[in-house]
Amino acid sequence: MCVRLNCAASTVRTGAAFYAPFGIEYSEFVAQDEQGYNIMQHYDLLANLANAVAEKKGRLFVHCEAGVNRSGSLCLAYHAATSGMTLLESAQHCKARRGRICTNPAFQLQVFGFARKHQLPL
Incomplete structure (x- = not known):
């Protein structure tokens, strides 16, 4: 099973039909990389x-x-919730593998709030 999740469907337009011939399932949502945007609404x-x-x-x-x-930001939150690492360790782990992640200060606060709400180790 291979799935692609597009978190910027309004600007990165591919769609399910593009990936179907390769056996890749596709899901998408529209999200903005802006200070006032609630990125965590897409966590589930x-x-x-x-x-x-x-x-x-x-x-x-x-x-x-x-x-x-x-x-x-969403992958960082998921990693922190499922890996058993602290939020800081998860951030270091994800950053080491991806490079720059979660540079939006509002998203950083949302991920921190998510960790606190779910009583994840910080």
């Missing part, structure tokens, strides 16, 4: 996809426009 979609893919030992490719804020 990402988590449900990631859990379903992991159960089938598949791959999930999560992206946005630059792979930094929208996708990076």
